[in-house]
Amino acid sequence: MSINAVQNANIAEERPFIAEAEHDGARVYALSGIWTTRTVAQVDAEMREIETRGVREPLILDVAGIEKIDTAGAWLLERLITALQARNAEVRLEGEGEEINILLGAVREASRRGEEVSRPKPPGFVIAALEGVGRTVYTIRDDFLASMNILGSTIRGAQMKLGRGHAVNLAAIFHQIDRMGVGAVPVVVLMSAIVGGIVAQQGAYQLRYFGADIFVVDLVGILILRELGVLMTAIMLAGRSGSAITAEIGSMKMREEVDALKVIGLNPVGVLVFPRLVALVIALPCLTIIANFAALGGAIVISWFYSNITPAAFLDRLRVGISLSTIFSGLIKAPFMAMVIGILASVEGLKVGGSAESLGRHVTASVVKAIFVVIIMDGAFAIFFASIDF
Structure with a gap:
């Protein structure tokens, strides 16, 4: 077998999988395989297609089959859960371990903070004007201190070597x-x-x-x-x-x-x-x-x-x-x-x-x-x- 064939076989084994089934009136998506930065791009399109489907029954995400996951995989899962919940779907996660729970919590917290930073409350005119004055004063102070440092170094001498002669x-x-x-x-x-x-x-x-x-x-x-x-x-x-x-x-x-x-x-x-x-x-x-x-x-x-x-x-x-x-x-x-x-x-x-x-x-x-x-x-x-x- 050639080197390329071996590499392709390894890549095929190290990929994420999504299996869809029905169980007790609920739609089940069984996730398995390797969900890391290197592999999640292979199922990104399939995950987005699931996000856009019509939802009438409860959804179960079974993650017990996931062998390995990192922040990229957790972000993909969190994006799917958030998109489905936004469409009033009942989503339940099953088979998750401690690692997945920690990663999902971290991704969820980062997303929440990002939303807060991206939508700051616009300050009023008076606050904005005072902020501009304050920033200008601090800029003048910093420029003055830097100028005095250069002026002092120049008056002291050339100082080609750091602290060692002129x-x-x-x-x-x-x-x-x-x-x-x-x-x-x-x-x-x-x-x-x-x-x-x-x-x-x-x-x-x-x-x-x-x-x-x-x-x-x-x-x-x-x-x-x-x-x-x-x-x-x-x-x-x-x-x-x-x-x-x-x-x-x-x-x-x-x-x-x-x-x-x-x-x-x-x-x-x-x-x-x-x-x-x-x-x-x-x-x-x-x-x-x-x-x-x-x-x-x-x-x-x-x-x-x-x-x-x-x-x-x-x-x-x-x-x-x-x-x-x-x-x-x-x-x-x-x-x-x-x-x-x-x-x-x-x-x-x-x-x-x-x-x-x-x-x-x-x-x-x-x-x-x-x-x-x-x-x-x-x-x-x-x-x-x-x-x-x-």
């Missing part, structure tokens, strides 16, 4: 500066020049009614150097580099590369987060300076063609209208904004689960949170500088 990877830092800083120069210059030109044109248009076109230089200089230059650059970096940090760390988390770093004794914060944070802290002030020059350049061109303010006159008035505090008040914000962008991006990246949907959700959350916090921080700095007359 090692700064300069190559990784310069690589990140090239990607986040040098790579962002074209888009930052273009955006800043356009915004600077728009501010100059709108300011000149309004000041023309008062014959004070020259004061557009003061308007553009103060607005760009104190607020818009650093703010626009930070927002651009949050969308460009913050999302990249979250996507990179999140992809490593999905592929369990972060866990692999821990297994070989490396600190994920030191390897993945520290170089990116240092690069952002260096790149954002440099990009802010470039953005300021680009915005002022765009304003000079527009003022020249729109208000006949020559570049020499623009620069002369700019030296009078601004001071060193105006320049430094914008640059002081840049490192703090860079830390916020990098920390929030890293926190969201480390929260990514095992699916692409989770990655996309956390990348979006990273950009939104970073831009929101950067704008709040810019307003807080503006109020602080005004209070100390800086």
